[in-house]
Each structure stands twice: as C-alpha cells, then as structure tokens.
Amino acid sequence: MRAYLPDYSFHRAKTLTEAFSQLEAGAKPFAGGTDIMVLLDAGALPPDNYFDILAIKELQGIRSTKKALSLGALTTYSEIRNHKLIQSNFPILCASAREVGAIAIQNRGTIGGNIANSSPAADLPPGLLVYEAQINLISKRGLRTLDYTKFHLGYKKNELQKDELIHSITLKPEFQKHHHFWRKVGSRRSQAISKTMIAALAKVNRKRIEDIRIALGSVAPTAVRCLEVETFLKGKILSPSTILEAKKILSRDLHPIDDIRSTGKYRLIVSQNMLEEFLCGIG
Ligand SMILES: Cc1cc2nc3c(=O)[nH]c(=O)nc-3n(C[C@H](O)[C@H](O)[C@H](O)COP(=O)(O)OP(=O)(O)OC[C@H]3O[C@@H](n4cnc5c(N)ncnc54)[C@H](O)[C@@H]3O)c2cc1C
Secondary structure, three states: OOOOHHHOEEEEOOOHHHHHHHHHOOOEEEOOOOOHHHHHHOOOOOOOEEEEOOOOHHHOOEEEOOOOEEEEOOOEHHHHHHOHHHHHHOHHHHHHHHOOOOHHHHHHOEHHHHHHHOOOOOOOHHHHHHOOOEEEEEEOOEEEEEEHHHOEEEOOEEOOOOOOEEEEEEEOOOOOOOEEEEEEEOOOOOOOOOOEEEEEEEEEEOOEEEEEEEEEEOOOOOOEEOHHHHHHHOOOEOOHHHHHHHHHHHHHHOOOOOOOOOOHHHHHHHHHHHHHHHHHHHO
C-alpha cells in the first residue's frame, strides 16, 4: 500500500542551527531522498516529520589540504567519481560510486545517506574501511570524530545519536604506493544491489606483502574488515599455497546468510574467488 502524504511533514533547514532545532523536535534528515523515497513508495515509511538538509553549506563539498581530504556528507556519487584527487588517491571510492544504481541515483544520492542508512549492502563502506577513514558527527554539542571502523554497530544500527548529523568523512592520502582493488558482484552491472563486494589495498615490496587491508560487504550485518586474513598475509611472499590458505581462513571468518538476493554458500565462494583475483593481481 502506498503512503498517505498528509501523514508527513517536510521542511527545509537552511542552516545547521535550524537543523539542530528540527532534530530536537524529533524530525528526521532528508538528503538526496533515494533511500527514503523507496520506503515511502512502498508504504513502509512511518509517518513522521522530515527536513531537507541539502542547503546546509557546512555539509556540502569536497575540501582538500596537504594532509587530508574532507568529503561533506552531502557529496554525491557523481562528485566522488569526477573528483581528480579521489581518482588518484582513493580509486576504490570512485569505482564503487560508479557502480551505485545508475546515473540518476549517482547525481542525487549522498555519501552521508549511504552511511547513515547502514545497509550491509551499501557500496561505499568497504572502501571507507580499507582507507581507514574518520567520520565527523555534528550536533549542538559540537563536532565529534570517530574511526569509521567504530561507526556501524549492526544491521541498520550505528553510532549516530538522535541530535546528530553526519558532517563529513576525512581521508588521509597515504596509499599512493598501494594496489587498489574493488569488485562488486550483483545480478547486473548497474541498478543492482550487491550479493558480495570486496575493497582491498596492498603494498608489495619485492613480492613480499608489506601492508594489506581487505573489507567485504553484503556478507555480514555490516561491512567487515577481514583481519585474520590480513594478519596471515602480512609479511608473506605470495604463492599458490599462500593464496589457498588465505581463502581457507576467509571461509572460517565469514558466515554469510541466505536472503532474497543470494545464498550464503554462493556469497562465500564468490568472496573467496574475489580475494584470489585480488591476490593474483598483486603478486
Ligand atoms: C534505484 C536505486 C538504486 C540504488 N542502488 C544502490 C547501489 O547500487 N548501491 C548502494 O549502496 N545504494 C544504492 N541505492 C541506495 C541509495 O541511493 C544510497 O544509499 C544513497 O547514498 C542514500 O543517500 P541519500 O542522500 O539519497 O539518503 P536519504 O534517502 O536522504 O537518507 C537515507 C537515510 O540517511 C539519513 N541521512 C541522510 N543524510 C544524513 C546526514 N547527513 N546525517 C544523518 N543522517 C542522514 C536519513 O535520515 C535516512 O535515514 C539505490 C537506491 C535506488 C533508489
């Protein structure tokens, strides 16, 4: 059943102060609306008060300094894919943004909405995990910064408090010498929610792995770093037996579920294959 529109109210907050008042009154932020409108259309959005945050300057834009890059919560996928510094320093984010929905969604959907929605199948979190991003949350009480690894607490659960907005994401450009790898497996190349996906980074010196970070999405209640596999691979010279062992460790680490998009068995096998594809490419 479709939603009955008079059950909802909608305001525009032009400043952070107006947004904080809206939050205090119990209203919910509305950015690109690409997640919220799907629920509305399906009659699954509880009647509530919403406020548009798109005009709030502090949440907009990509800013760079020598030490870091800051992506405002309202940064769209199209802005991410077209940004030269993100292309050169954080190519996994460009590659994942390029595979979100299709162009219309990429022009409208925001990084803040993707993170706040906290779906395990969201495309940006695995990349943010391997780049060890920080997330900045803002409220009347001020700005607080968390390691992104600490933000997602479970399926659709996160650290965001009722009076907070996602302000921005901070990334440090420390990965110029790394291999960057991204792979999303869904039913189609576009307009597909993933069955599994991998974001991975590695720095290799004379065939020895000096640094490695691997994250998967759609295989657990949140995107996950594969720390046991990383620990096993660090310092190793890659060989067919090392890759085989890494795949075995991954299968001990992961317990993906069956759902409407795929089976746990398929997700596990394909995740192992993606890990192998990545490792074969860096050796
Ligand atoms: C056809 C279609 C295809 C899609 N394909 C993909 C896909 O392939 N991969 C993928 O990952 N996603 C996909 N999505 C989901 C969606 O586009 C993304 O999750 C998007 O990034 C959400 O951002 P938004 O600005 O539209 O969020 P909104 O819908 O405005 O908000 C989503 C949630 O985040 C909250 N929120 C938004 N901004 C903030 C903020 N700054 N602070 C606090 N809370 C906030 C809202 O209150 C709401 O709960 C698809 C959606 C559609 C409709």
